[in-house]
Amino acid sequence: MTLRDIVRQLGLEVVAGAGWLDRDVSGGFSGDLLSNVLAAARPGNLWITIQRHVNVVGVAQVAGLSGVLLAGGEPPAAVVLAKAEEMAIPILLSRDGAFVLAGRLHRILVPDVR
Amino acid sequence: MNLHEVSRLLDGSILTGSRREDIEIDRAYAVDLLSDVLALTDERTTLITGNISPQVVRVADILNVIAIIFVRGKRPNESAISYAETLGIPIIWTEKTMFETCGLMYANGVRPCKNRPMAAPEG
Amino acid sequence: MQEPTHGGPRRLVHHVRAGDIEHGGLASAQIKRQLSGFGVAPQDARRAGIIAFEAEMNLVVYSTNGGTITVTVSEKLVDIEVADEGPGIEDIDLALTPGFSTAPPWARELGFGAGMGLGNIQANADWFEIHSHIGSGTRILCRIERRRHDASGHRPTTRT
Numbered sequence: 001m002t003l004r005d006i007v008r009q010l011g012l013e014v015v016a017g018a019g020w021l022d023r024d025v026s027g028g029f030s031g032d033l034l035s036n037v038l039a040a041a042r043p044g045n046l047w048i049t050i051q052r053h054v055n056v057v058g059v060a061q062v063a064g065l066s067g068v069l070l071a072g073g074e075p076p077a078a079v080v081l082a083k084a085e086e087m088a089i090p091i092l093l094s095r096d097g098a099f100v101l102a103g104r105l106h107r108i109l110v111p112d113v114r
Numbered sequence: 115m116n117l118h119e120v121s122r123l124l125d126g127s128i129l130t131g132s133r134r135e136d137i138e139i140d141r142a143y144a145v146d147l148l149s150d151v152l153a154l155t156d157e158r159t160t161l162i163t164g165n166i167s168p169q170v171v172r173v174a175d176i177l178n179v180i181a182i183i184f185v186r187g188k189r190p191n192e193s194a195i196s197y198a199e200t201l202g203i204p205i206i207w208t209e210k211t212m213f214e215t216c217g218l219m220y221a222n223g224v225r226p227c228k229n230r231p232m233a234a235p236e237g
Numbered sequence: 238m239q240e241p242t243h244g245g246p247r248r249l250v251h252h253v254r255a256g257d258i259e260h261g262g263l264a265s266a267q268i269k270r271q272l273s274g275f276g277v278a279p280q281d282a283r284r285a286g287i288i289a290f291e292a293e294m295n296l297v298v299y300s301t302n303g304g305t306i307t308v309t310v311s312e313k314l315v316d317i318e319v320a321d322e323g324p325g326i327e328d329i330d331l332a333l334t335p336g337f338s339t340a341p342p343w344a345r346e347l348g349f350g351a352g353m354g355l356g357n358i359q360a361n362a363d364w365f366e367i368h369s370h371i372g373s374g375t376r377i378l379c380r381i382e383r384r385r386h387d388a389s390g391h392r393p394t395t396r397t
Contacts, residue, residue, distance in 0.1 A: 146348050147348045147349075147351040147353075148294075148348045148349060148351075149291065149349070149351040149352075149353035149354050149357055150351060150353065152287050152290060152291060152353075152357045153353060153356075153357055153360070157283075165347070165348040167258070167347040167348055168258070168259055168260075168261070168262070169258075169261060169262040169290075169294070169347070169348070170348075172262035172263060172265065172266045172290070173262065173290060175266045175269070175286075176265060176266055176269050176283060176286035176287060176290055177283065177286075177287070178279070178283060
């Protein structure tokens, strides 16, 4: 499953890193505490968060994540987008909240769950 | 789903409120940031969080949250648990990630609750 | 201050200590409960609790010497005043910008510093004023008109 597939299936907006959507997604990770992402997210995970801080990009890069899915609708500041382009981290955006996004992404990535 | 069913679904345990196992969990909100919780306009929601700071139960109290699910195996301290007990707010504790917790609950019909749109300009 | 009616306005004063993460938020939870005890409607007590909580955590995280939350309940109003002695906010417009935060990393890791605090305060108040001066401190005044909340209503803001 690539980021491109997920963008299409969940109807997401791509706000940065459109050149790296062929990246494979190994799973999902949801949360807003940066240290927790560093400790627990797996390489290739797509990270769902409401954080808009520029450190999000650095954390995603260090943790080797496939991309960041921002919940809650509001696009991040231009400096965040520029950083994401520079570090090759796709930033996806949705109006939905983290609960729904995790629910729908989980359904796509782990379809066997009842 | 009721509290007991959610706990079983998540391989979790109920740390408080064992007398309230039948309360209905039909809406949820997943977040670690407390200000985002405080933007919730819906009452009677369930809070899914990996944040075990002492403020979480106090925020849940102020917002009339009906239950808290602590994920990632993060266990709040005993004083937070007993505070929740006195307020009648049940706590579920699970080793599952927030992502998996949301996935399982969503697949079982739990739906999101409303909040004030994030970062919407006010006034 | 209006004339006392029916026993007069009731006043609650809570002192908040700087840096006291362990107890931060307890005063606000107590304020919400006390307001309910005074007969304030649940939705108004909830709004007051949210305002108090955000302000209380601001005092814990940012203030030099802590501060005071004073809640005055009268027949038609709940007034909340939050005052500290510093350090003061350098740029209030910036501080009011959603997403802007000067929270230190330790506070962010506790789930604070999303840059939504003052926005949450404004959103729950029918009247909001903030006055801040470097060196002398910050004073926030919020007013809730009891049981007349309209989510889309006009919420004037004054800043100096």
